[in-house]
Amino acid sequence: MIDLIEARKNQVYVNRKDSFNIECDKKSVAGSVSQRACVFCGSRVVLYPIADALHLIHGPIGCAAYTWDIRGALSSGPELHRMSFCTDLRENDVIYGGEKKLYNALISLIEKYNPKAAFIYSTCIVGLIGDDINAVCRKVSAEKNIPVIPVHSEGFKGTKKDGYRAACEALFTLTGFDNESEVPKHSINILGDFNLAGESWIIKNYYKEMGIDVVSCLTGDGRIDEIKKAHRASLNVVQCSGSMTFLAKLMKEKYGIPFIRVSYFGIEDLSEALYEVARFFKEKELIDKAAELVGRELSVIYPEITKFKSRLEGKKAAIYVGGSFKAFSLVKALRHLGMKTEVVGSQTGSKDDYDYLKEICDEGTIIVDDTNPLELSHFIEERGVDLLIGGVKERPIAYKLGIAFCDHNHERKIPLAGFEGMVNFCREVYSSVLSPVWKYSPAYRKRKGGTV
């Protein structure tokens, strides 16, 4: 193994060979080329898909510029979320405070756009200069008669996970308002799906077919009015558990809504998700419908997957994603393609997550928390990996190494959730791994026994 920085030694684990327990939930070591982001980023990605809300960033321009329309969270209606609003704090504001600027910005934006609610994101600098954004929000809310919600997402206050938490707290304040509109008997909320490339729509259709209504999707294709009645659903179905379990817990405490954790990615996890939701309502009809749906879809996608598998069998993969739930599903999905996961890691996995990962991975798989490019590229070369699955910062590393890549993050352009998503995933892996361009890669030629 390469020289790991001393403080990182316990965050890298070779499955069933190392004896220690992997360390996680740590701040990145100062000075590492971490792939992680901050609290603000966590809050921003969770709340961003709510399309009829105003999202105002109270801070310097960078925080707004880097989060302007970067995530393909689709909306079926309004697209206010794709605009970038920022108080653009300048030196004077840092000295004299930015409350007045925030107030004026909010008033003029609400008058102009009539949003259903407004989220005000607090950034590092606001945490330092001590603007009382709660007070400003309360004032504007009273004047304009819409929810104006402060999101306490100062970047330095922890990791991206703490940002999820701040977002959950903000969302929670929106629940419990609408007790009048009708909510059907078999109803759920989808938590933790962000409608990237339209994935929420696929999942919603499954539930619809099963006879289950989705009261609110948090936050994919999200609407404020739906969130206001979310507390009246019978069950919270949590995907991407890292981001939304906290909200599910809050809602359980206050409204008594039970929750389950699922993944809509990969055949087993997706089928199990649908069955589990059906079982919850304890009605045979729902379970039968789920079985029918799963059976039908599988009969469609299996032959396709088998075709891909015949060409991918024996190839090796590395996975480095944000949330660990995604990693679980990916390990399983790759197995369907006959591919072996050599390296797997996440930015935000917890102890339990890594224990589970150890269970489902083969012996010898390298499991890593909060890795960096040097480590990652080293493991990829060492294990002769053919495919890297990751996000924006991992993509060019894979390509420089001359191996295939699949984006499983914000920048995915095709839905990877659901049964059709599984086929899309297989096709993407297939077309990347078998692309003719790799024959120009020295790594490829070496693997094929040629000279570099």
Add this chain to the structure above:
Amino acid sequence: MLLRHTTDKVAERSALTINPAKTCQPVGAMYAALGINKCLPHSHGSQGCCAYHRSSLTRHFKDPIMATTSSFTEGASVFGGQANILEAITNIFALYDPEIIAVHTTCLSETIGDDLNQIIKKAYQEGKIPKGKKVFYASTPSFKGSHVTGYSNMTTGMVQYFSENTGKPLKQINLIPSFIEPSDMAEIKRITTEMGVKFVMFPDTSGVVNGPMDGKFHMYPKGGTTIEQIKSAGDSSFTLALGRVGAMSAAKLLDTKCKVPCEILDLPIGVRGTDNFINNLRKVAGVHVPDSLMMERGQLVDVMSDMSQYTYNKTAALVGDPDILVSTAEFLVDLGIKILYVVSGTPAGPKFERRIKEIAGEGVIVKTGANADMFYFHQLIKGNKPDLIFGNTYAKYIARDEDIPLIRIGFPIYDRVGHQYMPVMGYKGGLRLLEKILTAIMDRQDRDAPEEKYELVM
């Protein structure tokens, strides 16, 4: 209709930026630092800043961008980030072994008031910096300037820390480019080499952020100016700064610190911009312009005249970074294109405004700094539609809504490739920019032509 929310009436705004036409200083500083050989940029702030800047540069260059972060915590924000950066310096040299760490600050560390000069001194004293290795910093709070001034501050820092007048003059000239593409930096070097002039250029990101695929991950790609070269800039005979906002400050400091005289030029875009650059190069280095460059110039002018009927009297609106805007505007005017609007989020000041008016006439609307954002730019366009828009990727929303062709130029470009490898500067680059313009105009003409007027020969 993504931007259906844009109204055509320009309203006064005091407290608000909508759809920015700039980003923050640190990303520019990170980019400049990548232009030093074996340098690891370091972001002294929260983890998110570094992640965002790396993502942003990665999306633009489609190459791995390496940088480290101090990973500020709540504690650091109360008690200062000294412990974080000292720990970071130790870790960085132990694990990544760069020759040099270029620290830039963020709004967070600036507001806390970390004294980086003193902290870096301490790191040297305590032996945290291995022998022969270097650490330096630039102040780049996000609440001032823009990515272009951040780039300028980091470049100025290079002079401040490393350039030295040893009293032994060197027969070389300094070239300091503004925030431009690696392809353009390479083209400027090619032209200078073609002229037979010995030079030092910094920063130089060519070969760093547009490297080849060779099956290896290189933490430090081959490109970049070495510290020795930056040091020797203090002994050079002259400095040409290319781009006032991005390059002047470093050139001026070389003058005051090392007594190297300088000339501040516009970027060499188009005929006049490139003529001016080559002419200055010729004068200060005492060389002749080779036939090869005259040939390139002639070819550019040839296509400009061949196709002048397509460009003449067209109108354009420009948004982006000030140095690129000035030179692009000048080229467009030479093509007979009338410039309606020029908008930059960078606070480029009255000099910029004067320069644009000098080039494009008094009728042009120029706005920079606060409220000079894409929303305002869109409002102007709704009022009077130009034939062409010049801007970064974010201008694509406006281009789509208003059905106007967009020529992508500046930073960032997330949705096309080419800018990393093919220049728009110099005569050859001018030809490429002209090709883009003509293709946009002619594609539009083809698309909109009634069948009987759909032409084969254009």
